[in-house]
Amino acid sequence: MIRYTLRCDKGHEFEAWFSSSQAFEEQKRDGHVECAVCGSQSVEKALMAPMLRRTDKGVASAGAPADTMPAQPTAAAGPLAAGVGGEMPAELKAALRALRKAVEQNADYVGKAFAEEARKIHYGEADARGIYGEASREDTAALEEEGIEVYPLPLLPEDQN
Secondary structure (H helix, E strand, O other): OOEEEEEEEOOOEEEEEOOOOOOOOHHHHHHOOOOOOOOOOEEEEEEOOOOOOOOOOEEEEEEEHHHOOEEEOOOOOOOOOOOOOOOHHHHHHHHHHHHHHHHHHOOEEEEEEEHHHHHHHOOOOOOOOEHHHHHHHHHHHHEEEEOOOOOOOOOOOEEEE
């Protein structure tokens, strides 16, 4: 899966996931890509900064070591998070739910075997397909070092309970 930051002709930025860059182009051409905020179909890829990861083994959250945390961002991570003490906008919640639902409907859940299955797909030992599952930060870092693209699913407000 590839995550793109997209921008519509009205200036709204949002993220969307695609199985490949070719899938993005085909879906855009066929009118299936639209702004998550206003519904405009005039959408282009926005400039994206590379994802940087910490290289230290510091404490990640609530006293848990970084290498045992799930491969998902914390509620305050990333540009889509609400401000401190703020409520996440309803449109953003809807877009995140739609993204998560699309991944769950179009990819295979492989559970804790995510890292192993991602490697099999990358090295041609298993059929190419979208997958999602669970991985430690250490596993996701190792996958990225091998050139295997890995993206965390967004945390939804109900995941915080």
